[in-house]
Amino acid sequence: MLATGSELGVAYDAARSLDVNVRVVSMPCWELFADQPKDYRDEVLPPDVRARVSVEAGVSHGWQRWVGDAGDTVAIDRFGASAPGTEVLERLGFTPANIAARAAALLERVS
Numbered sequence: 001m002l003a004t005g006s007e008l009g010v011a012y013d014a015a016r017s018l019d020v021n022v023r024v025v026s027m028p029c030w031e032l033f034a035d036q037p038k039d040y041r042d043e044v045l046p047p048d049v050r051a052r053v054s055v056e057a058g059v060s061h062g063w064q065r066w067v068g069d070a071g072d073t074v075a076i077d078r079f080g081a082s083a084p085g086t087e088v089l090e091r092l093g094f095t096p097a098n099i100a101a102r103a104a105a106l107l108e109r110v111s
Helices: 007-017 030-034 038-044 085-091 095-110
Strands: 053-055 072-074
Touching: 007 053, 007 095, 030 038, 053 095, 072 095
Parallel strands: 053 072
Antiparallel strands: none
């Protein structure tokens, strides 16, 4: 699972709820990560791991590069909503349960 900022906590909680080992990667800046040596990038995001989920309370645009063709992106590709932050995140699917379900479905498809 790849996430940025406040989404890291949700991704971490989702990962802990799964019955498989899940790596949670903090990806605060794509450009800086892309500038790292390939060996380092491959260590953080092993090329043979195709089941990747990004969690971004923003648009999905750009995440495809990091999750790959088989990956999934939990994001908002439309205008958000007005309500208290925790309520908005829940309504938009940014909950550990939803992200864990998306990850489990992805594992079934990719494995």
